[in-house]
Amino acid sequence: MSTVKIPPVLRQAVGGERTVEAPGSTMGEVLTNLCQAHPAVGAQILTPDGELHKYVNIYVNDEDARLLQWTDTPVGEGDTVMILPAMAGGA
Amino acid sequence: MSPSYQDLLAQAREAIPEVEPSDIAPRVESGDGPLIIDVRETAEWDQGHLPGAIHVPRGFLESRIGGVTSGTDQELLISCASGQRSLLAAKTLADMGFSNVTNLAGGFARWKQNNYPVEVPRILSPAQRSRYSRHVLIPEVGEEGQLKLLDSKVLLIGAGGLGSPTAYYLAAAGVGTLGLVDDDVVDESNLQRQIIHTTDRVGMNKGESAKQAIAALNPEVQVNVHPFRVNRDNVLDLLDQYDVVVDGADNFPTRYLMADASLMTRTPLVHSSILRFEGHASTFMPYDGPCYRCLFPEPPPPDLAPSCGEAGVLGVLCGVMGNIQATEAIKVLLGMGDTLSGRLMIYDALGMTFTELKVRRDPDCPSCGPNADLQLRDYEAWCAGVGSHDHAGATA
Ligand SMILES: [Zn+2]
Numbered sequence: 001m002s003t004v005k006i007p008p009v010l011r012q013a014v015g016g017e018r019t020v021e022a023p024g025s026t027m028g029e030v031l032t033n034l035c036q037a038h039p040a041v042g043a044q045i046l047t048p049d050g051e052l053h054k055y056v057n058i059y060v061n062d063e064d065a066r067l068l069q070w071t072d073t074p075v076g077e078g079d080t081v082m083i084l085p086a087m088a089g090g091a
Numbered sequence: 092m093s094p095s096y097q098d099l100l101a102q103a104r105e106a107i108p109e110v111e112p113s114d115i116a117p118r119v120e121s122g123d124g125p126l127i128i129d130v131r132e133t134a135e136w137d138q139g140h141l142p143g144a145i146h147v148p149r150g151f152l153e154s155r156i157g158g159v160t161s162g163t164d165q166e167l168l169i170s171c172a173s174g175q176r177s178l179l180a181a182k183t184l185a186d187m188g189f190s191n192v193t194n195l196a197g198g199f200a201r202w203k204q205n206n207y208p209v210e211v212p213r214i215l216s217p218a219q220r221s222r223y224s225r226h227v228l229i230p231e232v233g234e235e236g237q238l239k240l241l242d243s244k245v246l247l248i249g250a251g252g253l254g255s256p257t258a259y260y261l262a263a264a265g266v267g268t269l270g271l272v273d274d275d276v277v278d279e280s281n282l283q284r285q286i287i288h289t290t291d292r293v294g295m296n297k298g299e300s301a302k303q304a305i306a307a308l309n310p311e312v313q314v315n316v317h318p319f320r321v322n323r324d325n326v327l328d329l330l331d332q333y334d335v336v337v338d339g340a341d342n343f344p345t346r347y348l349m350a351d352a353s354l355m356t357r358t359p360l361v362h363s364s365i366l367r368f369e370g371h372a373s374t375f376m377p378y379d380g381p382c383y384r385c386l387f388p389e390p391p392p393p394d395l396a397p398s399c400g401e402a403g404v405l406g407v408l409c410g411v412m413g414n415i416q417a418t419e420a421i422k423v424l425l426g427m428g429d430t431l432s433g434r435l436m437i438y439d440a441l442g443m444t445f446t447e448l449k450v451r452r453d454p455d456c457p458s459c460g461p462n463a464d465l466q467l468r469d470y471e472a473w474c475a476g477v478g479s480h481d482h483a484g485a486t487a
Contacts, residue, residue: 008367009395009402018441044395055391062448086387087364087371089399091251091341
């Protein structure tokens with residue numbers, strides 16, 4: 001199980017939780033499983049083809065997954081996967 | 092018998108060559124003269140000195156000379172008020188092994204009588220020394236740093252949630268000029284967090300309202316109110332007038348506009364964004380570190396990026412994040428410490444955690460990459476466009 005950190009805009013889609021546990025041996029599997037359990041998250045971060053939108057940054061253990069192996073980045077027990085969309089608010 | 096003062100001067104005169112102001116002035120003016128060491132007291136130095144001179148009071152000569160010279164063979168010209176203290180100082184340096192030391196005959200007085208150029212150091216006024224005394228006490232800031240802040244110009248995009256604390260603290264810190272870009276007026280619902288505004292200024296332009304608060308806090312700060320929205324027609328002119336820009340905007344078109352414009356004008360961009368209990372902060376140093384688009388190549392669609400007006404924000408969060416921005420701006424202006432360049436800091440007020448993510452320059456960045464074709468675009472249309480299309484990344 002990995003711990004997925006949920007950004008404020010997606011917390012409603014997971015029942016208000018800030019973190020959610022999800023199984024999977026890669027970052028991609030973890031997110032696929034998360035989106036199956038919480039389809040409202042999938043509707044926001046995945047394209048209809050099941051790919052991650054470009055506007056979603058993913059960090060594995062605080063490292064940018066684009067610089068790791070992206071969705072193939074291996075994860076396991078105790079690892080964290082952070083979903084990070086940009087925020088615009090300032091006022 | 093012990094030597095008298097006159098004996099000491101005579102001995103020094105035998106050991107140290109003297110130069111007349113007229114001999115050395117051409118070299119000093121052309122900038123290829125010797126290193127000038129002025130050994131007078133601070134109060135005398137503050138009245139003016141030779142151009143380019145370094146101030147080492149006589150009492151600190153032996154202890155400080157090593158730190159300001161490159162070696163004992165460096166050419167040195169020692170000066171004081173009339174040429175006597177400097178003669179003895181020059182003799183001391185010769186005794187310490189300095190082999191190329193001369194004395195300015197007649198000192199600063201004769202130099203000035205002959206109308207050679209004089210530099211008068213800028214110093215804090217007594218009132219400024221008192222107001223900023225807690226800054227002056229910090230070695231990393233000091234009087235020099237405070238003077239630098241007083242000369243600095245910071246542009247704030249937005250005088251709202253983030254802009255309120257940022258502007259307030261930068262004004263208190265003595266940043267000499269603050270530009271406030273905001274076309275909005277103060278609303279009662281702003282006052283839960285926008286602490287620079289007041290109940291009796293509801294309805295007033297936010298820049299104007301902030302200007303009043305700043306005038307009451309620190310009247311010496313020049314506040315430029317820009318009561319309009321920043322756009323691609325005005326942004327470059329605006330940024331050209333400032334040293335640092337602090338982004339506290341509340342929408343993506345403005346944020347991507349500022350990201351690109353800060354690159355084009357090479358203006359450091361201090362970034363923060365906030366929502367509910369969470370804040371992001373980073374500092375983008377143009378072409379030196381990653382830019383905003385290296386971090387976030389595209390904005391999310393509107394339903395994934397609600398504004399604080401739509402989704403709410405903890406008022407106090409603005410204070411935390413706005414002051415992180417103010418801190419970063421001061422560090423950039425003074426060139427001290429490590430900024431958030433290359434790092435995104437995420438503050439979670441609910442968990443009371445700070446998480447730091449590394450941000451790297453993207454070699455394919457469409458804004459700052461080597462092949463980028465950077466030009467200002469219609470950011471409203473672009474943000475709406477990328478949000479409505481499926482721009483796929485890799486498979487999930
Ligand atoms: Zn970039």
